[in-house]
Amino acid sequence: MKNSSLYKGSLTTIIMKLLEENGRMYGYEITQKVKQITAGELTITEGALYPALHKLESEGLLDVEVERVDNRLRKYYKLTESGEKETVNKMAELEEFIRNMQSILSPDVKPGLQL
Amino acid sequence: MKNSSLYKGSLTTIIMKLLEENGRMYGYEITQKVKQITAGELTITEGALYPALHKLESEGLLDVEVERVDNRLRKYYKLTESGEKETVNKMAELEEFIRNMQSILSPDVKPGLQL
DNA sequence: AAATATACCTAATTTTCTTAGGTATAAAAA
DNA sequence: TTTTTATACCTAAGAAAATTAGGTATATTT
Known part of the structure; x- marks a missing residue:
């Protein structure tokens, strides 16, 4: 497989975090940035990316400027105010998710466990 | 939402890791164990769990003993030899996934970056 | 001239999960 | 004693999110 199934459900979180960091980005730029950050290990496919961007826009979390x-056309996306708030939640969810998966990965390092 | 969408695609990995740790488990036991490990933060629904167990069995990664x-009936699942090998891969994928997501989360701590 | 890179897009299908049921026994609470 | 909760299994319809496989178009590199 190319990307592990673990990445399913993480795309929106990735997009919003990158926009929070970089102010505004266009779709193709996002795919390249993710490749760069993960040293080529994660490839965002366009068939997943563009529908995700359109959904975030329709939900009022992103604004577009063409x-x-x-x-060549570029569609720059940036977080709306509501999008910035939602990004904070997404980041908290990601941190909790990583903590929980690490607890499963390392059964002897449970959260709150006295060592 | 109950579980964040980030958990999508992680169920198979969770099941296999728990079976690697505990030798053999039955479905209900898996749901309780996950609740316990994550302090109630992650709930495996039965509608997701049982189809996943059946799929892993049909793929020859799990064996069943009733x-x-x-x-009351219990269906104990354990990893087959092939399942044990696949679990090693899954764990590597999970570690890579966590590393990559942390790179996105903390843009100043990229893998291999000289600090 | 052909291939690759940039830059956008969609439609059909697949994967994975949620939601909402169903059956049945045992134990606890009202 | 009746009802609820816990234990223990299951499936089917639908939704969500991705993959796969196309499409258009311009610019650059081979």
């Missing part, structure tokens, strides 16, 4: 650069 | 305890 620009023409080098005679 | 036992009657207190006049």
